[in-house]
Amino acid sequence: MADEIIKLHNVHKDYVMGNSIIRALDGVNASIKRGDFIAIVGPSGSGKRTMMNMVGALDLASKGEIFLDGRDIEHL
Numbered sequence: 001m002a003d004e005i006i007k008l009h010n011v012h013k014d015y016v017m018g019n020s021i022i023r024a025l026d027g028v029n030a031s032i033k034r035g036d037f038i039a040i041v042g043p044s045g046s047g048k049r050t051m052m053n054m055v056g057a058l059d060l061a062s063k064g065e066i067f068l069d070g071r072d073i074e075h076l
Helices: 048-055
Strands: 004-017 020-033 063-068
Touching (some): 020 048
Antiparallel strands (some): 004 020, 004 063
């Protein structure tokens, strides 16, 4: 069993709004080990919900990799 339960590697998320590109996440790296207790904090608009939506496989990253229990969620 892997010690890391969630791993984000160089994760980017861009949204296209008209002629503009909004970068919600810009190269996020994180490693959460089994049994860790964490809090994701930051100001409104900092990408917390975007990151959690991707970890929960509700959305895909524009670039980068997200692993859940060692499996790349893009292939689930």
